[in-house]
Amino acid sequence: MKHFLFLTIILVINTLHAQPSSWTDTGIGGGGSLFSPTISPSNANIMYMQCDMSEVFHTTDAGLTWDNVHFKQLISTGGKHRMEFTSDPNILYTVNLSFNEDLQYPVKSTNGGNTWNTIDDPTDGEVWSIFADPSSTSRIIISSYKRLYISTNGGSSFIEKFSDADALLISGVFWDGNNIFVGTNRGLVLSTDSGSTFNLDPSNGIPANEGFLSFTGSKSGGITRLMGTTASQNDLYPGMNALDIEYYSTTLKRDFGVTNWISATAGIAIDDNLYCIASSINNSNVFYVGGTDPNTSYPVIYKTINGGSSWTPVFLTNNNQNIATGYSGYQGDEDWYFGEIVFGLAVAPNDANTVIFTDFGFAHISQNGGTSWRQAYVNSADQNPMNAPTPKDKAYKNNGLENTSCWNLHWKKDNSNNIFASYTDITGVRSLDGGSSWAFDYNGITYNTVYHVIEHPVNNILYAAVSSVHDMYQSTYLTDAKIDNGTGAILYSTDGGTNWQMFHNFNKPVIWLAIDPTNTNRMYASVVESTAGGIYKSDNINAGAASSWALTTAPPRTQGHPYNVKVLNDGVVVSTWSGRRTTNFTASSGVFISANQGLSWIDVSKNDDMYYWTKDITIDPNDISQNTWYVSVHSGWGGAANDKGGLYKTTNRGVSWTKFFDSYRVESSTVDPVNANNIYVTTESEGLWYSSNATNPNPTFTQLLQYDFMHPLRVVYNPFDPTKLFVTSFGNGIKSGITSSIPLPIEILSLNGIALEKCNLIYWSTNLDPYIKSFDLQKLDNKGEYKTISIIKAKEETADKIMYEFKDFNLEAQNYYRLMSTDINGSINYSAIINISQPNYLFNISEIYPQPVSDGFKFEVYSSEESKLYIEVYNTLGNRIYSFVNMVHKGNTRMEIDTKGWKAGVYAICIKNEKDARITRKIIK
Known part of the structure; x- marks a missing residue:
């Protein structure tokens, strides 16, 4: 009698994940500096403001929700x-x-801000200010560094x-x-003839050698009233903003044609520094007027209702007296000193x-003259009550106002929600x-920035790379002066990220972490500092905070600016080192590998293309051998x-490199974990790009215009559901999208194995595909590498379902196989892996039904004799979520599993008997 085993694999069908048709703001709002708000004269619910991270934000409901003006239309000038x-x-x-040319030029919209076109620019890209007449469509003033221009x-x-x-401010x-x-900055410049001439007004009252920090005017009841905050002319210059608030001198007012300039400071605390002043045009x-209280570092707003004769504070921060807050407020996650200064009013x-x-992180709005205020950076349903x-x-x-940088995301391996x-x-x-x-519901992290979080593969401890220095390796943070005085450490959490403790204090910024899969007590850390920075290693992280760390050998050319560090499955360490500038970029960047745990390094950089400003390295997750890498590189400047x-x-x-995608500055790339054809590329100023034929020698890339921010950082697949994508960014928080899946031209419908008495029979079927060239059946050898044992030419049949088979007579106790398909263009795809055992008796299971699963599923187990069966269910991360042991009798046994508490996604059910014969099937919920 022949003994044989039917074995069915979990088959992850290769799919081309079409890029998301839309992206949703997903992170927490606030946190980055906001400037230059304005409100429409025709509809007070329409507002705009700028962020220093390149966005122009827009609302049509008075800040309840916001959207970005697409970066292809407008890029912020940093709040100027x-x-x-x-x-x-x-x-x-x-x-x-x-952005790339660093030119500032005037533009005009004739369709309510949907699209923008250039207008005449007498400054040649050096526009320092622009002002339009709200009662006209044709009168505009712009200025260069020294000159004022008017258009009528x-x-x-x-x-x-x-x-x-x-200089002319x-x-x-x-x-x-x-x-x-x-x-x-020289005082009041006046035209009384509709702009034909402008002259410096000689009126008295402005303190000697002072000019205006901020200026406004209003007219009603026959009175034209002007007001301004002032500072010394020596401290005033084009492009200055409220960070220069310490230059504030006083507040003045003038009724034009009636009085000279006079002091208007009654009721303003003598210690308060003011900057912005604003008014309607008809009252x-x-x-x-707004600024900061230097004693508390809280923002202050004063209001006058009698033309400046007296002022009253109206933004009452103590106990949030008249302010409905987000997470920033009195005794909040961020206290009022985070916002600190009124940047825009x-x-x-x-x-x-x-x-x-606006201020250092947030926007607040009043619609009743300052009697009450509400936050405008998180969902209004989540805001907190006043006077508490x-x-x-x-x-x-989220409410759409995301204005700070997110570097990375980490899902807890045993909790898809965390x-x-x-x-x-x-x-x-x-x-x-x-x-x-999102919440700040954790303790123990006091650093400015968390760059990277990883999780131990065995004990699930979280580790965080933290730093006092932000924006590492962006264009403004490449020099020793910006980096070397920073601090940083590795922190750890044993409770899923709620509480963090010091793991190792390097007293230098830490930006990346990696655990060695060949020894999970070994960790590498990228520590940044020009003389003592590098890749540090510990071989005893199981000792916790008592772990010992040592600096590995510096790779050739490097100067203390490591970035990514990754450890391959065979223990080889791969690292990128990023840019360093002195008087210019130094040739200290690149890609380096070590096969001896950092004792020595080999420079595998591509000539000098990677010598100056290398960023992320991506290891293709579809390449079992981990030979396929993508490296992102920035262009520098100055030589x-x-x-x-x-x-x-x-x-x-x-060993060799090809330039895969040509762009001015590339941040990172992400390969689809299921299909190597799909790759996303992030750039500094050109937004998000995508290719669906990345295995082709000449791939085609498309700019994803649905993603509206110019500087994405990383694309991250949800590890529990690879149809969900998240994009982190340098200044626009997190966006997410959902992919739709369509079959690849070649679809492996089934891949199965049967253990016969003297051989293993491997068989599979595909759909009709005229582009497939061949299949390589590969088997895992004793060195851990997959070797081709047979090449099968694709059949030229017309049937909808085409069958293939192969018999392997070179048997082991456990036999692992996979298929590699090659199409006529050279693109390669891999199936999942199957394992065929050689047991001494038979068991099998029926098809699982229903599929997809709803509240539960059923199946039948056939066994040739009475036996215990061990049944386990795993998610896509390999975490076991369900297990039980069941005794089955000879013949058929019906089983049912309840899935009501399971999340939607792909699962694997693994069933084994007492002789370690195994069957694995895929479950879709």
């Missing part, structure tokens, strides 16, 4: 320029940034009207028919009751609902580092 409204809600003006024809042309030999403009009032009694031109201000301390550890949903997001400035946040909401940017690929661990 406001959105300028006109008498026609469709016609707007502002200044756009050409909607930007078709400009004429120079005023200049200063040293325009602090504000008030338009009043024929009269145009311009606040400058000369109501003005607002705007009043609706036709409604003195509608006010918005802001609670800590509360979770918040995600730790590594941030800059706000340090990090946790989600316990799979990314729907040899120029024109190096792109994505480079190797299929032989760096």
